[in-house]
Amino acid sequence: MSRLRIEGVTKSFGRTVAVDGVSLDVGHGEFLVLLGPSGCGKSTLLRMIAGLTPPSAGRILLDEADITHTPPRDRDLAMVFQSYALYPHLSVARNIGFPLRARRRPRAEIRAGVAAVAEVLDLGELLDRRPKELSGGQRQRVALGRALVRDPGAFLMDEPLSNLDAKLRASTRAELTGLHSRLGSTFVYVTHDQVEAMTMATRIALLNGGRLEQIGSPAEVYDEPASVFVAGFLGSPPMNLIDARVISRDGELRAVAEGIDVPLGIAGDLPPRDVVLGIRPEHVTAGVEMPRATVRAVENLGSDEVAHCSVGAAEVALRGPRPLGVAAGDSLGLGVAPHHVHLFDRAGGRRLVWQNDPKSEPSSDSLSRFPVSAVDVGAPASPRSIP
Numbered sequence: 001m002s003r004l005r006i007e008g009v010t011k012s013f014g015r016t017v018a019v020d021g022v023s024l025d026v027g028h029g030e031f032l033v034l035l036g037p038s039g040c041g042k043s044t045l046l047r048m049i050a051g052l053t054p055p056s057a058g059r060i061l062l063d064e065a066d067i068t069h070t071p072p073r074d075r076d077l078a079m080v081f082q083s084y085a086l087y088p089h090l091s092v093a094r095n096i097g098f099p100l101r102a103r104r105r106p107r108a109e110i111r112a113g114v115a116a117v118a119e120v121l122d123l124g125e126l127l128d129r130r131p132k133e134l135s136g137g138q139r140q141r142v143a144l145g146r147a148l149v150r151d152p153g154a155f156l157m158d159e160p161l162s163n164l165d166a167k168l169r170a171s172t173r174a175e176l177t178g179l180h181s182r183l184g185s186t187f188v189y190v191t192h193d194q195v196e197a198m199t200m201a202t203r204i205a206l207l208n209g210g211r212l213e214q215i216g217s218p219a220e221v222y223d224e225p226a227s228v229f230v231a232g233f234l235g236s237p238p239m240n241l242i243d244a245r246v247i248s249r250d251g252e253l254r255a256v257a258e259g260i261d262v263p264l265g266i267a268g269d270l271p272p273r274d275v276v277l278g279i280r281p282e283h284v285t286a287g288v289e290m291p292r293a294t295v296r297a298v299e300n301l302g303s304d305e306v307a308h309c310s311v312g313a314a315e316v317a318l319r320g321p322r323p324l325g326v327a328a329g330d331s332l333g334l335g336v337a338p339h340h341v342h343l344f345d346r347a348g349g350r351r352l353v354w355q356n357d358p359k360s361e362p363s364s365d366s367l368s369r370f371p372v373s374a375v376d377v378g379a380p381a382s383p384r385s386i387p
Contacts (some may be wrong), residue, residue: 006059012056018044024215048073
């Protein structure tokens with residue numbers, strides 16, 4: 001096991017900044033997933049950790065040793081590529097044992113290492129085959145075996161499942177998760193697939209435009225997104241995001257927009273403020289807060305259905321067990337429980353947290369008790385957060 005620390009790492013290609021001052025601390029035995037859309041800098045960051053791409057600024061440390069400028073071969077790291085990168089003329093056994101042969105290890109040690117890895121990955125019956133005789137999933141396991149035989153301090157994986165079909169991806173995800181549990185090794189895994197991230201990670205680092213948007217457990221980034229970007233990236237369908245305004249009415253805060261009037265369950269009297277109202281589709285229910293919803297289309301997802309509705313100028317998705325009992329053209333009332341409401345600053349896109357302690361000091365760039373950035377404010381001792 002190894003601890004990785006990335007301190008203010010930046011990578012520029014001419015005037016293009018691919019990775020912008022990212023700092024991460026990956027603990028011993030952690031499964032950290034670098035998640036984000038194509039072009040967000042996650043693969044570039046992984047290649048800098050591996051030593052394949054030199055950083056423009058910042059430091060990379062492995063067990064407190066600075067490896068920023070250490071050649072890849074001298075780093076105690078194993079890389080698994082998207083393309084598998086197997087040697088087509090070598091058998092499975094020789095592919096797995098190649099890193100040990102390159103280090104001129106004794107033949108007996110190589111045979112023992114290959115046998116041990118083959119047992120862990122269930123490759124024992126395939127050792128004499130060539131890569132062209134294997135399925136995609138089997139090739140992926142051989143690529144993992146070649147990394148595993150080195151017994152590295154950490155595994156780096158760059159979208160290793162993207163070439164597999166949906167069924168094989170699901171089974172290989174389970175294999176990787178089980179392998180991580182058995183080995184207790186440090187994994188840093190790149191993907192743009194949120195299902196992989198949510199099901200495999202101990203923590204997710206979500207990147208956007210080369211910058212770190214949020215890092216936390218899968219539950220934290222899903223249930224408490226730090227920004228509009230995170231809220232809109234995670235979820236299927238993603239969170240409903242609606243331009244709204246927080247107002248006080250009869251001593252209670254409400255989020256209002258055309259056709260929308262959502263109580264926040266908070267007593268208060270504040271000046272109006274422009275916000276982005278966020279509601280997960282699975283938290284939209286039958287109610288009266290959005291009474292003029294018109295169903296535009298209904299998607300059948302097997303066990304669930306998604307109804308896409310128009311409410312005033314906003315589009316709202318509702319997800320629930322099939323059948324929802326609605327069809328295109330229907331009118332229905334929609335609602336949401338206050339504790340399922342998310343609010344984000346309209347201008348900066350950061351999550352808003354309500355502080356009900358009259359002694360607490362709001363940040364200088366906030367209005368009343370709505371801090372612009374939950375990251376700056378932290379978690380107060382006695383807040384009523386949203387949600």
